[in-house]
Amino acid sequence: MNFALKVTTALHLAIKNGHFGIFTTRDIGLATEESVNDNFRKKLSKGVSKRWLLKVCRDIYALPGNEPTKRGVLEYIASRLHWDKFIYVSLESELSRQGIISQIPFGYLTVMTQGRSGKIETRYGTIEFTHTSRKNLSEEDVYYDPDTRIFRARAKRAIADLKRVGRNTDMINEEVVND
Missing domain, CATH: 1.10.10 (Arc Repressor Mutant, subunit A)
Known part of the structure; x- marks a missing residue:
């Protein structure tokens, strides 16, 4: 063969x-x-x-003609690329998903990792890995999303990550956060 x-x-x-x-x-x-x-x-x-x-x-x-169309393609790729590091979706991607910021990043995934920072261009979009040295995350900080098979930041953790890495916090809808 x-x-x-x-x-x-x-x-x-x-x-x-x-x-x-x-x-x-x-x-x-x-x-x-x-x-x-x-x-x-x-x-x-x-x-x-x-x-x-x-x-x-x-x-x-x-495989051509058999490409995945399921939700979570970028999340799956991210977890495969950093298979040996703890990662979780955070920053703008997670805040947008939770409705805390109004902008929706299509084809762009922001992920916190204990590994190396960097941007990876894929045929499905861009994955941005941002290094974090946090090791003691609890259930108050992150949760596992079985639909996309990845950990996600809770709102408070995603906002703290956004501030820690020096990103724009002006787009945060405080009314949604306080609900």
Whole structure:
């Protein structure tokens, strides 16, 4: 079986069995039982150029015609990119979702991470990771959202994060916060 057929068959089967549809290089290696090395990465790159594989961002892929349309695509990608760090949605993304600010950031996700800060451009939008050294977060600060499979800041925590990183707080609707 050639490499393209092996990969697409394995990934289609994974999606059929409930996988989200976004795959890391390691996921593909596990699904095809191949070692992830430079040669493997070159084959994936060739798959992108031949269009039987879509590059979402660095080391993240999807299948053409089988791209995820579910809610939480950016959240899923964020959690896969920082799989070894605690992350949670905060700042403008979470405040907008809770109706505390009126602006709605389409295709943009702001995430606090104990890992490295940075912006990642994906085919579905931009993920902005902002470093935090906070380690003692409680249920008063964050909660788990099972729909998007990620932790989210509660309003008070998101506002505190916004202030801590020096973002514009003028857009906060105080009436909504005090309810």
